[in-house]
Amino acid sequence: MTPKIAQFLAEQKPATPCLVVDLSCVRTQYHALHGALPSSRIHYAVKANPAPAILRELHALGSFFDIASPGEIDICLEAGIPAQKLSFGHTVKNVRSIAYAHQKGLTLYAFDCLEELEKLAEHAPGCEVFCRLGVVNTGAQWPLSRKFGTTPESAFTLLQKAHELGLKPVGLSFHVGSQQTNTEAYGDAIAQAAGIYHRLKKQGITLDFINMGGGFPTYYNSPIPSIDQFGQAITKAMNTHFPDTAPRILLEPGRYMVGSAGVVHTEVVLASRRGGGDGDPRWVYLDIGRFGGLAETEGESIRYTFQTPHDEETSGTSPCILAGPSCDSMDVLYEKNLIPLPDEIKAGDRINILATGAYVSTYCSTGFNGFPPLDEYYI
Amino acid sequence: MTPKIAQFLAEQKPATPCLVVDLSCVRTQYHALHGALPSSRIHYAVKANPAPAILRELHALGSFFDIASPGEIDICLEAGIPAQKLSFGHTVKNVRSIAYAHQKGLTLYAFDCLEELEKLAEHAPGCEVFCRLGVVNTGAQWPLSRKFGTTPESAFTLLQKAHELGLKPVGLSFHVGSQQTNTEAYGDAIAQAAGIYHRLKKQGITLDFINMGGGFPTYYNSPIPSIDQFGQAITKAMNTHFPDTAPRILLEPGRYMVGSAGVVHTEVVLASRRGGGDGDPRWVYLDIGRFGGLAETEGESIRYTFQTPHDEETSGTSPCILAGPSCDSMDVLYEKNLIPLPDEIKAGDRINILATGAYVSTYCSTGFNGFPPLDEYYI
Known part of the structure; x- marks a missing residue:
């Protein structure tokens, strides 16, 4: 996450879920690609964002x-x-x-x-x-x-x-x-x-x-x-x-130009072992899922990086199943590839999902389960 | 398709893609369920539509x-x-x-x-x-x-x-x-x-x-x-x-109450064997796909029925791969379970997808690839 996005989140405390994109990263990516292939002509794939x-x-x-x-x-x-x-x-x-x-x-x-x-x-x-x-x-x-x-x-x-x-x-x-x-x-x-x-x-x-x-x-x-x-x-x-x-x-x-520029800021809705024993993975439900923009987790193909408020000081991490907020049982992000998260994770915690600038905002559903599309900030 | 929906489509010729729902079917379904379990209390699952x-x-x-x-x-x-x-x-x-x-x-x-x-x-x-x-x-x-x-x-x-x-x-x-x-x-x-x-x-x-x-x-x-x-x-x-x-x-x-009441009206954008031989399946691209509302075709789990203008008089049918209109290669509806469609199918033909009243309008993306959400008519 760029310092600019970190500062924006700390100061503005925007409602979740939201996407924050640092435009300076887009500039950096454009220049790097142009530098790598100077004689090429770049047509940005608008569908990415x-x-x-x-x-x-x-x-x-x-x-x-x-x-x-x-x-x-x-x-x-x-x-x-x-x-x-x-x-x-x-x-x-x-x-x-x-x-x-x-x-x-x-x-x-x-x-x-x-x-x-x-x-x-x-x-x-x-x-x-x-x-x-x-x-x-x-x-x-x-x-x-x-x-x-x-x-x-x-x-x-x-x-x-x-x-x-x-x-x-x-x-x-x-x-x-x-x-x-x-x-x-x-x-x-x-x-x-x-x-x-x-x-x-x-x-x-x-x-x-x-x-x-x-x-x-x-x-x-x-x-x-x-x-x-x-x-x-x-x-x-x-x-x-x-x-x-x-x-x-x-x-x-498309992805190359804007993916790394964006962070999805999300809140934990529920974290629970749900009747399972201590050895079972926890279920962590976020307020964004497959129908709120993270469609590319289908088949668990794109694996994002998650930052939590407990990463620096934690008593330990354990593997978690990550799921979205909807009633839809297909709205699970990672169930085969468990995500290690700090044991302290609880409802209300805010989590950042890195490199989500591409193929997120537009995949979002119009209102599945009554959830509005995610907010977007370009800074 | 109910006579009411057929008449609406014939008279109004609405732009595609759109969803048309016959409310009298919803009434019929409610009464049938209530009749089958008279002492039950019915809570309609709003998320379905x-x-x-x-x-x-x-x-x-x-x-x-x-x-x-x-x-x-x-x-x-x-x-x-x-x-x-x-x-x-x-x-x-x-x-x-x-x-x-x-x-x-x-x-x-x-x-x-x-x-x-x-x-x-x-x-x-x-x-x-x-x-x-x-x-x-x-x-x-x-x-x-x-x-x-x-x-x-x-x-x-x-x-x-x-x-x-x-x-x-x-x-x-x-x-x-x-x-x-x-x-x-x-x-x-x-x-x-x-x-x-x-x-x-x-x-x-x-x-x-x-x-x-x-x-x-x-x-x-x-x-x-x-x-x-x-x-x-x-x-x-x-x-x-x-x-x-x-x-x-x-x-x-949810699905029971409204599924059968709706029809998605869509247009063929392109029909082609795309460089394949006569034995290869045709590709038929519709103007609605997985990101325009037909999300339940994921894994080809829900298999819809398709009505075309050539069903009554056709020289023959052949198996087709059905795909959505977006640039996204995951936006394919049926590729393993080929859909037999009349050989006459061509760009501009209008196709009805039956029993699509549930879990369509709300799955629709806000604007993936720049396509607006589908229109809805409740008659």
């Missing part, structure tokens, strides 16, 4: 933005970002969304199948398109399913088809999986993209860029490679596969 | 209500329901919520551990309490975890302790699991509760009721027992275990 304060901060730094819906277009335009700096990176869009984006002035769109390409040709005629490849996500803690991306052969065919449909085929994209901790994952995907790039070039189509998506990890509680290590792996692979002129690198970081 | 129209409808029929938070207290009071008809059936409550409920006039509270009992004694002095037992959920399609409920031995001790703390021990509760299709599940739980009831009676404590929670199923796409069959199984078990005077039965139906 669409708070206007974050959008304005990144816009001031020169960032581009990747959006997923008309709602995200509006929020970016309202933050003063010009439409030319927005890419529509979602491969699945209804025709009204495409027409809306086209009308607002967006020029760059993703696709991964013929049907989507035809929709783009009709509702955003003449636009720039890039094709998403499906790549293996080994090493990612939040791996992506087969929901998006196509085969190299199909990408090769579709990008030529785009040209025939009057669209501008400008790039290829892939996503190595969110919270990717294996730097080599990018190399394999770049090799695949390069193969298509060179084949298309022979057909007279020269792509402008390779969009490497997001995936750069946030530190939760186990070591991750530095952003420079990712930069080196990507640069090395690009030099290998593009010995002469290389296409530009586009990046779509 | 807290729409004011539903609350007013059930209030007019004489229903009581079970709430989970101050937010749900407010929505009930605003609907004209007196505080005396509300039970606070959530076993995990922060002290502010308890004090708020007490101040508003709620008299009946659940608990399942000593720590919660102590909170109640301090913040709702003199209130009526019931203890939740943990019971096995075999046969439930949405089984509850170990998150709630205690052992029979602990319940016996805690209800006596309640008396010592100046509280009124009035009941025992259990929950056999949501979408429970095994009528015998209630018998086993009633036997357990009866054992504690009789032991407490010998100690001079006579409980008023046994609260059997919810769990009664909604028809999705496989046969379920009728509500009369559940009524008979419960009556038989009560007669067996309470040969003389029996405590009252309380019920907390």
Whole structure:
């Protein structure tokens, strides 16, 4: 937790649950990524956290933005970002969304199948398109399913088809999986993209860029490679596969940019062994759970770090099951991977959950069990 | 789908995604349950769908209500329901919520551990309490975890302790699991509760009721027992275990009361084999998914029925993977249990998802990927 957030919590004592984001961390992350890959163009993945304060901060730094819906277009335009700096990176869009984006002035769109390409040709005629490849996500803690991306052969065919449909085929994209901790994952995907790039070039189509998506990890509680290590792996692979002129690198970081900047401040509602013996784990119920924003604990895949008021002076810790505040029995955060917490933990204690700046505020339900969405502070 | 909903959709052509609920179905369900267990008292589980129209409808029929938070207290009071008809059936409550409920006039509270009992004694002095037992959920399609409920031995001790703390021990509760299709599940739980009831009676404590929670199923796409069959199984078990005077039965139906009353109306955003061969399943992307309200498709546990405009006249059906509209790769509804849909399905088609009146509107995220919450119509 940054000193700024610690001071804010100590002085303001905000009601729980809430999310507090330190904007200076976002700046630091942007500069670090830009430093690691200086020639790349960064499109912040708005879905990770669409708070206007974050959008304005990144816009001031020169960032581009990747959006997923008309709602995200509006929020970016309202933050003063010009439409030319927005890419529509979602491969699945209804025709009204495409027409809306086209009308607002967006020029760059993703696709991964013929049907989507035809929709783009009709509702955003003449636009720039890039094709998403499906790549293996080994090493990612939040791996992506087969929901998006196509085969190299199909990408090769579709990008030529785009040209025939009057669209501008400008790039290829892939996503190595969110919270990717294996730097080599990018190399394999770049090799695949390069193969298509060179084949298309022979057909007279020269792509402008390779969009490497997001995936750069946030530190939760186990070591991750530095952003420079990712930069080196990507640069090395690009030099290998593009010995002469290389296409530009586009990046779509979301979690990397804002994850470490945020802290969820929560209160213990109940701590009890609930009829179990001394050897049984305690149940610790927080006032935020899977339906209040911590959706990424599904399957216990993302494991957060917890700070309690008793960490410095405790008679000992014991493993706890962590659960959310709702009546829903699926609203359990960690039951297989028990969390060691001080024995002193009791109802009313405030706990900080670190590195929760990304994919929390927007996952929050509208009011499950009558609980309002969590408050947010951007400082 | 009821004729009333069909007419509404045909005439109004509402924007998608939306939920349409036929209130006459809610009435039918209430009367059927009341008929199956005439001496029971029904506390509608507000969390299943807290729409004011539903609350007013059930209030007019004489229903009581079970709430989970101050937010749900407010929505009930605003609907004209007196505080005396509300039970606070959530076993995990922060002290502010308890004090708020007490101040508003709620008299009946659940608990399942000593720590919660102590909170109640301090913040709702003199209130009526019931203890939740943990019971096995075999046969439930949405089984509850170990998150709630205690052992029979602990319940016996805690209800006596309640008396010592100046509280009124009035009941025992259990929950056999949501979408429970095994009528015998209630018998086993009633036997357990009866054992504690009789032991407490010998100690001079006579409980008023046994609260059997919810769990009664909604028809999705496989046969379920009728509500009369559940009524008979419960009556038989009560007669067996309470040969003389029996405590009252309380019920907390949620899904049963509103599930079958609702239809989600959604649009196909994209339908494509996405580079796969003819033998590969098609991907059909809808404009509602796991983060837009269909959270109960997690693990593909609740399997809905889909109606398409091509059902009557189709050249054939083929198995489809169904996915939601967001960029999130976890936003897939059915990938293991493929859904057979007509080959004619294409972007722009409208699909109805049946029996979606419960646990949809409130699970909806505030705006994941920039998509607004779904519209709701109560007719």
